Amino acid sequence: MNTLELKKMANEVRKGIVSAVHSAKAGHPGGSLSAADIFTYLYFEEMNVDPKNPDAPDRDRFVLSKGHTAPGYYAALAHKGFFPVEDLLTLRHLGSYLQGHPCMQHIPGVDMSSGSLGQGISAAVGMAIAGKLDNADYRVYTLLGDGEIQEGQVWEASMLAAHRKLDNLVVIVDNNGLQIDGNIADVNSPYPIDKKFEAFNFHVINIDGHDFDQIRAAFEEAKTVKGQPTAIIAKTVKGKGVSFMENQAAWHGTAPNDEQYAVAMADLEKVGEALCQK
Numbered sequence: 547m548n549t550l551e552l553k554k555m556a557n558e559v560r561k562g563i564v565s566a567v568h569s570a571k572a573g574h575p576g577g578s579l580s581a582a583d584i585f586t587y588l589y590f591e592e593m594n595v596d597p598k599n600p601d602a603p604d605r606d607r608f609v610l611s612k613g614h615t616a617p618g619y620y621a622a623l624a625h626k627g628f629f630p631v632e633d634l635l636t637l638r639h640l641g642s643y644l645q646g647h648p649c650m651q652h653i654p655g656v657d658m659s660s661g662s663l664g665q666g667i668s669a670a671v672g673m674a675i676a677g678k679l680d681n682a683d684y685r686v687y688t689l690l691g692d693g694e695i696q697e698g699q700v701w702e703a704s705m706l707a708a709h710r711k712l713d714n715l716v717v718i719v720d721n722n723g724l725q726i727d728g729n730i731a732d733v734n735s736p737y738p739i740d741k742k743f744e745a746f747n748f749h750v751i752n753i754d755g756h757d758f759d760q761i762r763a764a765f766e767e768a769k770t771v772k773g774q775p776t777a778i779i780a781k782t783v784k785g786k787g788v789s790f791m792e793n794q795a796a797w798h799g800t801a802p803n804d805e806q807y808a809v810a811m812a813d814l815e816k817v818g819e820a821l822c823q824k
Contacts, residue, residue, distance in 0.1 A: 547591055558625055559618065562624060563575055567637065568802050571801050582787070604683065606685045608689075664703075669688075687716045689719075708746050753778060784797070
């Protein structure tokens with residue numbers, strides 16, 4: 547996809563997020579919206595995955611370490627063709643396979659169940675080690691929240707990733723600056739995030755997580771790195787694309803009511819219309 551097509555798809559992913567969380571009357575829109583461009587690039591440009599063969603042995607792997615942002619993950623998977631887009635409206639409903647956190651047993655395309663913060667990156671490191679032991683060509687990607695990296699397990703996994711020289715692993719940090727209790731710098735500051743990963747012997751790339759040219763360049767650069775894992779620190783806006791959600795910690799885990807849903811969808815429709823003019 548070119549940059550314009552990626553922007554259009556990311557906007558559709560955002561509509562899916564807002565619609566799913568509104569339908570569920572629960573969920574996590576803020577961090578899903580901030581990561582929507584990353585989800586879109588991974589599934590529509592970067593990763594070798596096939597919705598018709600979701601368990602292909604040579605597929606690239608993805609682990610959503612910040613599992614509560616499942617609405618964004620599901621929206622990308624649905625638009626990619628792993629399951630029907632209309633099923634997004636069953637999010638968190640009784641009997642739906644689209645649970646509040648990703649479940650690998652029931653959702654096509656999900657490589658690892660996640661939700662307990664800090665554990666997803668550990669699973670991704672294990673997958674990357676397995677790939678090395680098997681001399682496989684697949685790459686492993688994992689998306690972390692910037693609040694999540696306050697978990698010590700993240701750094702244990704990172705230490706092992708660098709020790710094992712896992713150049714088939716890409717760690718992405720969604721640095722939207724806010725967590726459930728407020729500003730990450732006030733709760734338990736992980737800054738400087740880039741210097742920490744550098745100290746753990748990662749190749750580190752800082753980007754604007756909403757700029758597809760920068761996103762593309764970062765993932766292309768990661769492919770050239772040998773002998774160490776890559777960390778992409780993506781500066782993002784929590785609630786990106788929805789006027790009243792942007793940079794508001796209160797929208798970490800709150801669903802919009804009917805009036806707010808209408809405003810949010812109108813915001814995203816305007817973005818879509820503007821993109822169609824280009």
